[in-house]
Amino acid sequence: MTPTDLTLTRSIDARGMACPGPLLNLIGAIRAGQVGDVIEVVSSDAGSRTDIPAWVAKAKHELVAVVEDDGFAHFVVRKTH
Amino acid sequence: MPARVVVLGGGVGGTLVANLLEKHLKQDATVTVVDGTGMHLYQPGFLYVALDQANALWLTRDERTLLRRHVELVVEQATKIDPAAQTVTLSRGGSLPYDYLVLATGSRLDREAVPGYDGTHDFYSLDGALRLREELRRFRGGKILVGVAGIPYKCPPAPVEFVLMLEEHLRRRGIRDRSGVTLLSPLNRAFTIESASKLVQPIFEKRGVELRTFFNVDSVDPVRRNVTSIEGESADYDLLVLVPPHRGSAVIEASGLGDAGGWVPTDRNTLQHTAHERIFALGDATDLPISKSGSTAHFEAPVVASRIASLVRGTAPKTAYAGRVMCFLETGGGRATSLRFDYAHPPIPPRPSRLWHWAKWAFNRAYWITVPQGRVG
Numbered sequence: 001m002t003p004t005d006l007t008l009t010r011s012i013d014a015r016g017m018a019c020p021g022p023l024l025n026l027i028g029a030i031r032a033g034q035v036g037d038v039i040e041v042v043s044s045d046a047g048s049r050t051d052i053p054a055w056v057a058k059a060k061h062e063l064v065a066v067v068e069d070d071g072f073a074h075f076v077v078r079k080t081h
Numbered sequence: 082m083p084a085r086v087v088v089l090g091g092g093v094g095g096t097l098v099a100n101l102l103e104k105h106l107k108q109d110a111t112v113t114v115v116d117g118t119g120m121h122l123y124q125p126g127f128l129y130v131a132l133d134q135a136n137a138l139w140l141t142r143d144e145r146t147l148l149r150r151h152v153e154l155v156v157e158q159a160t161k162i163d164p165a166a167q168t169v170t171l172s173r174g175g176s177l178p179y180d181y182l183v184l185a186t187g188s189r190l191d192r193e194a195v196p197g198y199d200g201t202h203d204f205y206s207l208d209g210a211l212r213l214r215e216e217l218r219r220f221r222g223g224k225i226l227v228g229v230a231g232i233p234y235k236c237p238p239a240p241v242e243f244v245l246m247l248e249e250h251l252r253r254r255g256i257r258d259r260s261g262v263t264l265l266s267p268l269n270r271a272f273t274i275e276s277a278s279k280l281v282q283p284i285f286e287k288r289g290v291e292l293r294t295f296f297n298v299d300s301v302d303p304v305r306r307n308v309t310s311i312e313g314e315s316a317d318y319d320l321l322v323l324v325p326p327h328r329g330s331a332v333i334e335a336s337g338l339g340d341a342g343g344w345v346p347t348d349r350n351t352l353q354h355t356a357h358e359r360i361f362a363l364g365d366a367t368d369l370p371i372s373k374s375g376s377t378a379h380f381e382a383p384v385v386a387s388r389i390a391s392l393v394r395g396t397a398p399k400t401a402y403a404g405r406v407m408c409f410l411e412t413g414g415g416r417a418t419s420l421r422f423d424y425a426h427p428p429i430p431p432r433p434s435r436l437w438h439w440a441k442w443a444f445n446r447a448y449w450i451t452v453p454q455g456r457v458g
Contacts, residue, residue, distance in 0.1 A: 013349075013370070016423070016424035017370045017404070018273075018274055018422045018427045019238075019273050019420065019422070020233065020237040020370070020371075020372055021268075021274065022370075024233075024267060024273055027267055027297055028231075028232030030311075031231065031311065032342055045427075051268070051269055055268075055269065055295055058312050059295070059311060059312045060312075
């Protein structure tokens with residue numbers, strides 16, 4: 001599955017955004033969103049590969065897809081509650 | 082006929098854009114700043130006021146004194162923007178036509194969005210900082226929690242700075258051994274930037290500051306003195322200091338120019354509204370996923386001013402915003418580090434030292450005669 005197969009509610013291009021960073025932007029989007037929203041964050045930060053899945057698991061949302069690209073990755077998350 | 086440029090907001094970004102435009106364009110433009118209070122606030126000072134390290138008086142100046150002589154200042158609230166008619170409606174019923182509009186409207190605090198927020202404190206407004214100062218003066222020991230109740234928020238390093246400076250404050254007053262200090266971090270580390278976290282976390286351990294990770298504040302029970310997170314955890318407190326949720330300005334929302342949070346959809350390089358080429362945005366007002374800080378506005382302002390000047394003169398734009406931000410991070414004990422980065426270069430913070438602490442102090446002191454006039458860049 002790639003992010004384009006999904007209907008995204010919102011996409012955030014956080015590439016090169018050191019501060020506040022991709023995960024904080026994702027948390028903000030999840031907080032502001034509705035249950036069922038599908039949110040994509042694009043990150044070039046290597047830390048996102050561990051940080052984003054860890055938070056999604058802890059907060060009990062759903063990591064729908066992680067798609068690697070050239071030097072960055074798309075993280076697609078569904079808000080479940 | 083000179084171009085009419087209207088700037089909404091007299092903070093760092095609005096003041097600097099207006100002064101630079103007047104300087105570049107002289108008689109080719111009229112520049113008008115619209116600000117609801119007419120007072121310019123130096124917000125990085127709130128932290129020092131809350132911790133009794135500075136007097137509130139040095140944080141405010143009359144906006145008129147910061148603007149170049151030929152920049153007009155209208156002390157009135159902008160209530161509505163009509164991008165089709167190119168006009169701004171003012172609170173007393175008047176309206177201002179524009180050829181180019183700059184949204185430097187900042188962010189506003191939305192404390193009501195957090196259930197139970199009334200029982201908490203913050204250092205994100207002058208009133209909040211003064212109230213927290215009084216509370217801390219009365220504080221004789223207990224558990225202090227510092228958390229974040231909404232994203233985005235201004236100055237992402239501020240909660241880290243606050244806990245480290247608070248720990249030092251309690252020690253100086255001789256009540257550290259009766260007090261617990263905990264940072265409820267939204268992330269799985271102390272700080273958003275990993276390299277900065279690596280510098281800061283050993284300091285937390287050394288000073289006995291507790292770090293609870295992945296704790297994004299959801300609601301507060303002020304009677305039971307308990308706070309819960311969106312991750313489903315809870316924590317008890319004696320004193321709770323929260324970063325309140327932020328929203329974009331009311332005039333952006335009333336005019337339908339923002340997203341669901343009231344932030345202006347902005348091109349990350351040109352700083353133009355993505356749907357209206359005559360409207361620019363900078364600082365907190367934008368929806369860019371970069372830090373909301375005076376530093377961001379400071380580095381964006383010359384780009385906005387230069388691009389508007391090019392449009393007025395009919396020449397090709399010479400600059401674009403590359404994501405440049407620079408800020409200081411106090412680590413307590415008279416030491417600080419600095420963070421410098423842009424879209425292409427992540428920050429490599431130096432070890433905390435007295436040098437950066439004094440650099441921050443000097444910047445704070447010199448702010449009024451440097452930044453609004455464009456004397457440092």
